[in-house]
Amino acid sequence: MTPAVVIIGSMALFWAAFLGVVVIPTVTMPDRPSDTWRATSAAEERGRRLYIADGCVYCHSQYVRPQDWAEGAQRIARAGDYARQQPPLLGSERTGPDLSQQGGEHPDDWHRAHFTNPRHTSPASVMPSFSFRSAAQIADLTRYVQSLGGKDADLRVARQQHWKGLAVAAYANGPDANVAWIHSKVPEVWRKMPNPYPATEASLARGQRIYELYCVGCHGPSGDGRGTAQPYLDPPPLNFALLRRNLIEGKYIGGVLYYQIMNGITGTAMPYFKTQLESAKIWDVSNYVAYNFIGYVDYPLRTDQIDAAYENAEPPPPKGFVKDQP
Ligand code: HEC
Ligand code: HEC
Structure with a gap:
């Protein structure tokens, strides 16, 4: 094998890989929002920044794969769910549960307890405590996780709030x-x-x-x-x-x-x-x-x-x- 063949061959391999993993997906997956996508609010965006800064992505994926039905998944991820997200926070480690449909799974008070110390709500959890974050930052993180799942999450959050009102009233009785x-x-x-x-x-x-x-x-x-x-x-x-x-x-x-x-x-x-x-x-x-x-x-x-x-x-x-x- 001559040096020219090695150089030209490796360049050809590189560009073939680039075509496969960058060009074709970019062309065939336009940044078109999915049916559940919605824009994020300012508080949710602040929460998203904290999610990146605090390394949540090292333990949590936001990508439900087709084989995840067995984990109780409600919706398999679609390209449009990630529209206009820079960077998309797919994650690769699944130490904790997938969070792409997290919005409305729990009410806000559960998240307050959990972010302060995950052992409060989940005694065997290995998730670190985020009590070094201020109350306002924990509120922003909560707004962000409650938005995950887009419009579907909004419906679940609204249900939680509806029943929260009734549960608090019942407790007061x-x-x-x-x-x-x-x-x-x-x-x-x-x-x-x-x-x-x-x-x-x-x-x-x-x-x-x-x-x-x-x-x-x-x-x-x-x-x-x-x-x-x-x-x-x-x-x-x-x-x-x-x-x-x-x-x-x-x-x-x-x-x-x-x-x-x-x-x-x-x-x-x-x-x-x-x-x-x-x-x-x-x-x-x-x-x-x-x-x-x-x-x-x-x-x-x-x-x-x-x-x-x-x-x-x-x-x-x-x-x-x-x-x-x-
Ligand atoms: C060291 C890995 C790790 C890190 C870092 C981590 N988590 Fe977790 N997380 C877990 C594990 C494990 C669980 C499951 C046990 C539990 O409920 O605490 C979990 C649970 C959760 C849940 C509840 C999921 C459910 O459906 O009950 C939320 C929400 C969550 N994490 C958000 C976050 C956010 C936001 C951050 C960053 C501020 C973060 N996590 C950082 C490991 C981690
Ligand atoms: C994050 C906190 C939390 C965890 C974890 C939790 N619970 Fe609860 N549980 C509650 C709350 C809050 C209520 C309802 C209080 C109300 O509406 O007055 C409740 C109510 C219940 C009830 C209703 C009892 C009745 O007949 O009225 C049962 C049963 C129950 N829990 C069992 C369990 C069991 C078993 C586990 C563990 C597998 C568990 N809970 C874990 C917070 C929790």
């Missing part, structure tokens, strides 16, 4: 009226759905682990709603002891817990866990909450009381436990 209001949103079929999983020792141990990983920052170690996130949240996290005197039809049904943990309570900081916890884990943590904080479980503690259970019989339940079988 006193603890029992508040619980009654929350329960009035649980569909009839779930109010009657007993827990299909026995609250065995193993289930309660799994439930405790899940509670410590996901719930303790808000509801607190004793379930009284006084986790470290509590000062930031309005309405504050629920004190589970209240549910003892607010039983439904004389008992506390696992399905009521399950429904709320699965879907969250829109307008409050209570997040949905349907994309983070599989069904069995939601029942386990429901068992843990019901057994430890409400003192009532609607399914046997002993697998030998279940027809066709494959597990071995368990020792009898501890004393002082209220049991009711479906």
